[in-house]
Amino acid sequence: MRVLFIVQGEGRGHLTQALTMESALRAAGHEVAGVMVGKSSSRELPEFFTRGIKAPVSRFDSPNFLPTPANRRCSLPRSVAYNALRLPAFARSVMALHRRITAGDVDLVLNFYELLTGVTYFLFRPPVPQVSIGHQYLFLHRGFSFPKTGRAPLAALRLFTLATSLGATARLALSFHPMDGDSRRRVSVVPPLLRREVFGLQPRAGAHIHGYMVNAGFARGVEQWHRAHPEVPLRFFWDRRGADRVTRVDSTLEFHRIDDRSFLLSLATCRAYATTAGFESVCEAMYLGKPILMVPAHIEQDCNAWDACRCGAGITAADFDLGRLNDFAATYRPPEGFRRWAESSASRIIPCLEKAAEAVPAYPLSLGALFK
Numbered sequence: 001m002r003v004l005f006i007v008q009g010e011g012r013g014h015l016t017q018a019l020t021m022e023s024a025l026r027a028a029g030h031e032v033a034g035v036m037v038g039k040s041s042s043r044e045l046p047e048f049f050t051r052g053i054k055a056p057v058s059r060f061d062s063p064n065f066l067p068t069p070a071n072r073r074c075s076l077p078r079s080v081a082y083n084a085l086r087l088p089a090f091a092r093s094v095m096a097l098h099r100r101i102t103a104g105d106v107d108l109v110l111n112f113y114e115l116l117t118g119v120t121y122f123l124f125r126p127p128v129p130q131v132s133i134g135h136q137y138l139f140l141h142r143g144f145s146f147p148k149t150g151r152a153p154l155a156a157l158r159l160f161t162l163a164t165s166l167g168a169t170a171r172l173a174l175s176f177h178p179m180d181g182d183s184r185r186r187v188s189v190v191p192p193l194l195r196r197e198v199f200g201l202q203p204r205a206g207a208h209i210h211g212y213m214v215n216a217g218f219a220r221g222v223e224q225w226h227r228a229h230p231e232v233p234l235r236f237f238w239d240r241r242g243a244d245r246v247t248r249v250d251s252t253l254e255f256h257r258i259d260d261r262s263f264l265l266s267l268a269t270c271r272a273y274a275t276t277a278g279f280e281s282v283c284e285a286m287y288l289g290k291p292i293l294m295v296p297a298h299i300e301q302d303c304n305a306w307d308a309c310r311c312g313a314g315i316t317a318a319d320f321d322l323g324r325l326n327d328f329a330a331t332y333r334p335p336e337g338f339r340r341w342a343e344s345s346a347s348r349i350i351p352c353l354e355k356a357a358e359a360v361p362a363y364p365l366s367l368g369a370l371f372k
Contacts, residue, residue, distance in 0.1 A: 001025075001357050002105060004128075005035040005055070006097065007112040008164075010064050012239070012258060013280035014112040014134065015049045017174070020193040021110065021133075022054060024346040025353075033106050036097065038062025038114050044241060048260030060096055061089040063115055094120050101126045108357040113164050121167025131356045132165035133349075135279040136300060137173035138189065138307075141182045147306035153299045169356045172349060174279065176286070176311050178341060188352060191345040192283040197260070199343065201268040203288040208233035209322055210270035210290075212263070212281050214297050216240040219255065221319045226253045232322070235266050236274075272329040274320050277301035277308075286313050287342050291332035293317060293325035311335045 003025060008014045015037075022032045032055040037045060039059045050057065063086075097120045101109055106128055111117040113134040121130055138144050139158050146154055165171050171187045179189040209232060213219065216238050226234055226249070233252045240257070247255040256262060264284070267273060273285040277294035282304060285292050292314030294305035305316045312335045315328050 001030040001107045001354065002033045003030060003108045003110050003353070004033050004101065004106040005110050005112065006114045006117045007035060007037045008114040009038040009040065009045065009059075009062065012046060013278050015046065016195055016260070016280050017133070017193040018112055019049065019052045020195050020345075021349075023196060024193075024350060026054070027346070028350050030350075030353075034058065034100065036060055036100060038064070038093075038116065040064035044239070046239065046258055046260075048258070052260070058100075060093040060116070061086065062093060063090060090116060090119075094123065098124045098126060101128050108353060110353065111165065111168070113161075115160070115164050118162075118164045118166035118168075122163075125167065127360075129169045129356050129359050130165075130167055131170045131172060131353055132168040133172040133174065133193075134164075135174040135192070135304070136161045137165065137171040137187055138175055138179075139300075139303060140171065140185050141173060141179065141187045141189070142185070143179060143182065145307070145310070147302055149299065149302060157299050157303070169359045170352060172352060176283065176307055176313070176338070190348050190352070191341050191343075192280070193345055193349070194280075194283060194287060194342050195260070195264075197264055198284050198287055201264060201288060203268045203290070205271055206269040208235050208266070208270055209272050209274060209325065210266045211236035211274040211320070212258075212276065212278070213238050213295075213320075214276045214278060216243075218276065218295065218297075218320060222322075223249065223253070225320060225322050229322070232326075234322070235270070237263050237266070272325050272332075273314075274322060274325055277305040277316075279304050282308050282313065283342065286311075286335060286338050289334040291325065291329040293320070293322065293328070295320055311338070 005018050007018045025032055035053055035055045035057045037059055093116050109128055109130040111130055111132045113136055139161050172190050173187050174192045175189045181188045222236060230252055235254050237256045237258050243257050245257050268288055273290045274293040275281050277296040294314055294316045296302040296305050308314055
């Protein structure tokens with residue numbers, strides 16, 4: 001089976017999932033024919049991805065969400081306006097995706113939550129089966145519990161998620177915990193795709209608080225807390241464009257440009273973890289038994305944080321209130337069963353992909369069915 005990956009390039013989660021999936025497919029005797037990654041002007045493709053991926057990589061212009069002027073939470077009005085101006089570039093990307101999918105050397109497309117994949121399948125209906133994979137597909141599951149927030153943002157999130165997977169034979173929803181599938185919406189619940197490096201780590205409780213922020217604007221809150229508590233070592237990671245590999249504010253506060261090896265080592269040896277609630281890094285912290293403070297940057301991460309809290313993995317806050325994290329860490333107990341669930345990912349996902357490669361593309365659910 002030859003598989004083409006199409007990957008949303010926002011953040012690090014989908015990229016690390018693609019790395020793990022490539023290794024699992026190769027171990028099962030399959031081949032990744034190529035990797036197409038969406039790009040934006042605000043983020044660089046991380047070195048850990050370009051170094052780790054084995055298949056040839058190509059880039060294409062893709063929609064992305066812009067932060068507010070404070071560079072913290074995502075701004076929907078700014079994002080819509082910005083992406084509307086780039087529609088001609090996105091049209092060229094759709095054509096490029098279609099040409100690559102139908103080049104004749106691919107048996108399956110594996111889509112990591114890239115909107116333009118769904119647009120391509122909606123417009124051109126290529127004959128190659130497609131599977132969409134990501135934790136966001138859990139939001140289409142009728143049994144998923146949402147946080148108490150505005151109905152309009154949740155409806156928009158679910159509509160966007162549906163759009164990314166138009167034409168998908170199956171939707172594989174990565175989850176913190178097992179759930180029955182939702183066959184009506186072609187959603188199967190599977191374990192998270194943790195990198196194999198995570199499984200080999202030996203966690204221990206060190207002195208520092210480890211952190212990751214998807215938007216660099218959160219750094220101001222971290223620095224403010226640090227000035228009041230300079231005795232607590234803080235080691236935060238970001239993907240701030242143009243930043244040095246390590247920005248040392250003083251002897252107990254460092255900001256590191258995101259790097260997979262140093263990130264995981266710091267996570268494995270930290271006292272606790274503070275993050276903007278990206279699914280992948282929350283799963284890594286859960287596997288390593290670390291208490292988590294989650295500061296969501298957008299509605300999707302609000303849902304991630306809600307679900308993780310229900311599992312007992314951590315707490316949420318509107319800002320990096322590291323004092324609350326210290327208090328929570330003192331009584332934290334890791335959720336039971338998560339490690340076994342995470343370790344079963346390849347054995348559950350590979351058969352789903354092999355079955356899908358023999359199927360025909362499935363074209364859209366009605367939009368009305370999404371909200372029944």
